Amino acid sequence: MVVRLTSPDTAARGADGVTLAADVLVIGGGLAGGWAAIAAARAGASVILVEKGYFGASGVTATAGPGHWWVPPDPAGARSQAIAQRNARALGLGDPRWMERIIDLTWRTLPTLAPYYDFPTNEAGVTQFRGLRGPEYLRALRRLASDLGVRILDHHPALELVADPDGAVVGAKGLRRQAGGDWLVRAGGVVLATGGCAFRSRLLGAHNNTGDGLLMGAEAGAELSGMEFSSYYTVAPARTTMTRSMSYGFARYFDADGRRLEIAPGPDVTRALAAALLRGPVLCSLEDTPQDIRAVMPQVQPNFMLPFDRMGVDPYRDRFEITLTGEGTVRGVGGLRLADDDGGVGVPGLYAAGDTASREPVAGANSGGGAQNSAWALSTGAWAGEAAARFARRPTARRMSRGEGLGRVGLRPARRAGAVAPGEIEGAVKAEMLPYDKTVFRSGPRLARSLETLEEAWKASRDHLGDGAADRLRSREAAAMAAAARWCCTSALARNESRGMHQRTDAPASDPRLARRLRLRGVDRILVLPERTVGREEILP
Amino acid sequence: MIDLILTSRCTGCNACVIVCPTNVFEPRGGGPPAIARQDACQTCFMCELYCPADALYVGPDCEAPSPTDEATLLASGRLGQYRRDSGWDEWADDPRYANQHWRMDAIFARARAASARS
C-alpha cells in the first residue's frame, strides 16, 4: 500500500488567514471526529474537519488499538446480558438504553470501513471487526472521509467558537500553525470532538488532548458531567510514553531491594502500585508472559516493544522501572453533558462526541480501557455528525449570520497581558492533577487545597494569559487545562463518597444518596447541580 | 523523543512535517527537515511509521533526548522497525508482518486466567 498524503490545504494560503464556509464543521480528527465527518458527509452535508495535528496520527486512538464494544445481535439475549454486566459496573450512573444504542450502531457501522481497513480473519476464517490498530484505523477514517468530500485542514487548531447574538453556534476560529495566519469557518452545525484532557501527563498520543473542546463548549453555555471520574492511571516503563497495558496482565512487581510486591494483576492494581510508588521505585518483570505471546507481540501491538528495544531492555528477562501515567478524563468519564439523543449539548448548533462528551450513560463511575469508550466515540460521532447536518439544512438556518468569538481565558486577558507564561499555568495544573497522593488517594481537605491553588492559576490566566505576543495556542491550551482541572476537583469535592474510579480516603464507602450524576455549570463561577434521578432533567433544589 | 533525521537516507519528502501531531519539524526547501521543536515531541513514533525512507529515529526517553549518531543507528537494525512490524507500505503483503491485533482479546483472557491461578 502506498502512503497517500494530502499536503496542508493549498487553497487556504494568505497572509492574514482565510474564511471558509460549510454545512458542518468538525473540530478534532480522532476516532469521534472522523466518524462525525463521515456521517455528516454521508447525510449530504458539506464538511470541514479541522485538526490541531494531523488527522490520522493525532489523538489517543491513533497510537493505541481500540477494541470496540462488539456484541452481535444473536444469540438473543447476548446484548441484554452484556448490558446488564456493564450497567452493574456503572454503579448506578449508567443508562442501559444508551448502552443498547451504541452497541447497535457500532455493530452496524464498523464493517462499513471494510474498503479502507483490511479486517483480518482468525484461524477459523472469521472476520475480526472488534479491535482495530490505531494508525491503520485513523488512516482508514481519513481516506473514507476524503473520498466522501470532507475537506481536511491539518495543523488548524480551533481556539474558540463563534456564536450569533441569540447564542447559537455558527462557526469557529483558530490558527493555521503551518500555513500562518488565522482561520474562520462559518458553519450550520459544529461538532466538538477534541478528545479528553490528560493534563500533558505523557500519556501516549495525548499531547494535543488539553481539553480545548470542554472549555469551548462551556463558554457557549454547555454543561459538564462526570468530571470527578478522572482518576485513571496506566502503568508504563519509567520515562517512556508506552501506556499500553495488555502485557502487564502478566506482570510481577518488586521494590528497589528486589522484594516481590504482592500486587495481583487486575482492576485494583492502580492503588496498590501508586502506594508502592509513593514509597519508592517499583520494578517490573514480564517473565511470566507465555512464549507464544512474546512471539506475536510485535504484530499485535507494534509499538509496544519500541522503547524496550531502544533502551536495551529485555522485559521478559530484565527487571525495569515503571511509572503510573495519569489519564485525566481520557480513560476517565467526564465531559460535556449530552442533552439529547443526537449529541446536542443544549446549545443550538453545537454537538459533542467521543471523549469530549461525558460517557456516564455508558461508563458510569468506571471507565478504563473498557470497550464502551470507542463504541461511544464512534456512535456519538456518527449521531452528532448526522444531527449537525440536519440542523444546518433546517429551513430557518441563517447561514453567515454575524457571530462573535466566545473565547475569553487564554485569548483575551482581562488586565495587562503577558505577565503569566502558559508554562507556569500548565505546571501549576499538573502539580495538582497528576501526583498519586492527590488524585489516586483523594480526600476532601486535599481537594479543597488543590482547588485553592487552581483558583489562583485561573485568576492569573483570566487576567494575564495570552496576548498578541504570546503563543496563542499554548495559552489557550493552558487555560483549557486549568478549566478542566477546576471542574474535576470541584466535582470530586462534591462527591463526598467513593464510587468506581473516584476513591476518597476520607469517605471510603459509597453513599446511596449520591447514586446520581453531578452536573456542572459555568466557566468562571462553577455551580454543582446534582441530578435528582439518573439522566433526568430535574435538579435537586 | 525525536533525536535524529538521517541525512544520508532522507529524501526531503516532508511526510514527517505533515504527520507529526505536535508540529516538531520545519521544512527546509527540498532537504531534510529541521527538528525545530524537539521539546514539543510527544514520543508517539508516528513520524517513523510515515517515513518511507526509514530516516528517522525516536529515542525511548520521553523526558530528555537520547543522543545518537547515524553510524550507530545504521548498525542497530532498529531503523524502520515500527513500519515493518506494522506491515506498512512495502511490507503489506509479507505474511510475517500480518496484523494480529485481533489476538488481544485472547491475550487478555489468558492473563486474567493466569492471575486467577496465582
Ligand SMILES: Cc1cc2nc3c(=O)[nH]c(=O)nc-3n(C[C@H](O)[C@H](O)[C@H](O)COP(=O)(O)OP(=O)(O)OC[C@H]3O[C@@H](n4cnc5c(N)ncnc54)[C@H](O)[C@@H]3O)c2cc1C
Ligand atoms: C492507550 C489507550 C488505549 C485505549 N484502548 C481502548 C480500547 O481498547 N477500547 C476502548 O473502547 N477504548 C480505548 N481507549 C479509549 C479510546 O481510545 C478513546 O475513548 C477514544 O479514542 C476517543 O476518541 P476521540 O476522538 O474522542 O479522541 P482522540 O482520538 O484523542 O481525538 C481527539 C483529536 O482532537 C484533536 N484536537 C484537540 N484539540 C483540538 C483543537 N483545539 N482543535 C482541533 N483539534 C483538536 C486532537 O489533536 C486529536 O486528534 C484507549 C485509550 C488509550 C489512551
Ligand code: SF4
Ligand atoms: S519523512 Fe523521512 S524522508 Fe521524508 S522528509 Fe521526513 S525524514 Fe526525510
Ligand code: SF4
Ligand atoms: S515522535 Fe511523534 S511527536 Fe515526536 S517527532 Fe515523531 S511524530 Fe512528532
